Amino acid sequence: MAADPATLINWGLLALEPPGWGGVLLGGLLNSIKIALGGYALGLLLGTGGAFGKLYGGPVLKDLLEVYTTLVRAIPELVLILLLYYAGTDLLNQLTAAMGYGPVDISGLAAGIFVIGVVQGAYSTEVLRGAIKAVPAGQIEAARAYGMAPTQIMRRITLPAMLPHAIPGLSNLWLIATKDTALLAVVGFSELTLVTRQAAGSTKAYLLFFCAAGALYLALTLVSNIVIRIIETRARRGMVAPA
Amino acid sequence: MTVETSTVEATALTELPGGRAFLKPHRIILLAIAVIAIFCMAWFMRWDWIPDYAGRLAQGGGVTLLMLFSTCILGFLFAVPLGLVQVTGPWPLKMLARTFCTIIRGTPLLLQLWLLYYGLGSLFPQFPAIRDSFLWPYLREAWPYGVAALTISFAAYEGEVMRGAFAGVPAGELEAARAYGMSRWKVFRRIWLPRAVHRALPTLNGETVLQLKSTPLVATITVVDAYAVISKIRQTTYLTYEPLLFLALIYLCLTAILVVAFRTLENKIPTRGA
Numbered sequence: 001m002a003a004d005p006a007t008l009i010n011w012g013l014l015a016l017e018p019p020g021w022g023g024v025l026l027g028g029l030l031n032s033i034k035i036a037l038g039g040y041a042l043g044l045l046l047g048t049g050g051a052f053g054k055l056y057g058g059p060v061l062k063d064l065l066e067v068y069t070t071l072v073r074a075i076p077e078l079v080l081i082l083l084l085y086y087a088g089t090d091l092l093n094q095l096t097a098a099m100g101y102g103p104v105d106i107s108g109l110a111a112g113i114f115v116i117g118v119v120q121g122a123y124s125t126e127v128l129r130g131a132i133k134a135v136p137a138g139q140i141e142a143a144r145a146y147g148m149a150p151t152q153i154m155r156r157i158t159l160p161a162m163l164p165h166a167i168p169g170l171s172n173l174w175l176i177a178t179k180d181t182a183l184l185a186v187v188g189f190s191e192l193t194l195v196t197r198q199a200a201g202s203t204k205a206y207l208l209f210f211c212a213a214g215a216l217y218l219a220l221t222l223v224s225n226i227v228i229r230i231i232e233t234r235a236r237r238g239m240v241a242p243a
Numbered sequence: 244m245t246v247e248t249s250t251v252e253a254t255a256l257t258e259l260p261g262g263r264a265f266l267k268p269h270r271i272i273l274l275a276i277a278v279i280a281i282f283c284m285a286w287f288m289r290w291d292w293i294p295d296y297a298g299r300l301a302q303g304g305g306v307t308l309l310m311l312f313s314t315c316i317l318g319f320l321f322a323v324p325l326g327l328v329q330v331t332g333p334w335p336l337k338m339l340a341r342t343f344c345t346i347i348r349g350t351p352l353l354l355q356l357w358l359l360y361y362g363l364g365s366l367f368p369q370f371p372a373i374r375d376s377f378l379w380p381y382l383r384e385a386w387p388y389g390v391a392a393l394t395i396s397f398a399a400y401e402g403e404v405m406r407g408a409f410a411g412v413p414a415g416e417l418e419a420a421r422a423y424g425m426s427r428w429k430v431f432r433r434i435w436l437p438r439a440v441h442r443a444l445p446t447l448n449g450e451t452v453l454q455l456k457s458t459p460l461v462a463t464i465t466v467v468d469a470y471a472v473i474s475k476i477r478q479t480t481y482l483t484y485e486p487l488l489f490l491a492l493i494y495l496c497l498t499a500i501l502v503v504a505f506r507t508l509e510n511k512i513p514t515r516g517a
Binding site for chain 1: 246247249250252253254255256260267269270273345346348349350351352353354355357358361362363364365366452455456457458459460463470483484487488490491494495498499
């Protein structure tokens with residue numbers, strides 16, 4: 001085969017219509033974004049609960065949450081994803097069997113969102129816990145002195161006041177979530193990395209497709225960065241600019 | 244504390260739980276439940292495959308550790324110039340370093356790994372010059388690509404940390420060193436680098452744990468590390484959970500050892516007020 005780089009690149013392979021694989025790659029990117037969004041949202045929910053539980057919960061809850069965050073932060077995501085993927089689908093199937101239904105077909109999307117969400121939950125627990133601790137205690141005490149209920153304090157004082165402290169960490173977690181979706185390729189979910197490998201494998205244009213996928217991931221990161229900067233300036237309005 | 248540091252600490256274990264007053268009454272009950280759960284796992288699950296595969300598991304663990312240490316050391320050697328150039332270098336170098344960090348940090352490691360292994364790996368054989376060179380026997384194996392990808396990734400993430408660490412060394416210390424008549428290189432070697440490394444140590448700990456968490460990815464390009472051995476065991480014994488749980492235990496122990504080692508190292512460095 002010729003070693004001339006100009007002939008090695010066949011741009012037609014990236015065309016959007018079926019002879020090219022561009023449409024397939026974009027579909028994979030869409031799947032990746034869906035999982036990242038879903039997993040991130042689930043992680044935020046778990047993280048908010050986890051952070052409040054770790055700070056204000058009872059001793060047993062605090063310890064259990066500590067075990068959760070310790071395990072997730074010490075074990076590779078790849079291993080966690082495999083464990084959660086099999087354990088989650090197994091548990092769900094046993095549950096439906098116990099309730100009298102047959103085994104259900106779990107969509108890859110739901111399973112992917114679940115595993116990414118559980119992993120992100122532990123990360124955002126830690127980020128949000130730090131942000132909540134940065135809220136001056138006097139503000140929370142004042143709210144309590146006004147006679148607000150704990151949920152009211154959370155909704156009116158703690159959550160809005162911690163947001164500027166949490167946003168830089170949370171935006172990093174979003175970037176991590178988008179990159180973690182690539183790991184789902186190992187369990188066979190057709191997100192961007194896996195479809196790229198399939199496209200590359202069937203056309204033998206490995207370098208072209210992997211570079212194209214890299215450009216898509218990079219574009220996702222850069223666009224995210226712009227959005228994050230807008231959100232950050234909005235959340236920090238009225239605050240002294242950081243030195 | 245910078246955002247990078249707090250994010251690393253949120254995603255990697257850098258401190259072992261426990262410490263003061265560990266044995267509170269409720270903890271004894273929780274521990275009892277944990278012991279019962281572990282006993283049930285040991286009793287009702289199948290662990291008889293461990294002796295058969297002990298040798299291969301040890302080899303895989305060795306490969307994992309070798310990957311971890313070689314890429315961390317190599318990556319750190321690249322990270323120092325990357326960070327330094329971003330703080331003090333001329334603007335073309337600064338731009339280059341920043342672009343490198345952005346690209347590597349903006350794309351998944353798995354993709355980079357596959358790009359190197361499948362992409363470059365399929366390109367190399369087309370050049371006779373490479374086929375004839377002494378490097379060819381190595382380039383036909385998988386591990387050089389794994390080492391390269393992990394090194395590049397570690398260098399990019401740690402380069403960002405070193406940039407902050409270099410920038411954070413008080414200017415007065417560097418000026419004092421200059422006033423003593425030290426040359427630029429001597430200032431760097433005696434003051435700037437040691438102080439920056441010291442500042443970066445807590446984050447370095449987290450980055451090393453993150454690197455350990457990334458090593459199983461090399462199994463996807465046929466490097467036989469601990470994860471690959473466990474995958475093989477799962478295929479031959481048809482067990483779903485037991486090998487994975489065992490693997491999780493291995494990584495837990497490795498992380499704990501890393502954290503303790505870094506804590507010892509940090510305590511050895513004398514600091515004012517500590």
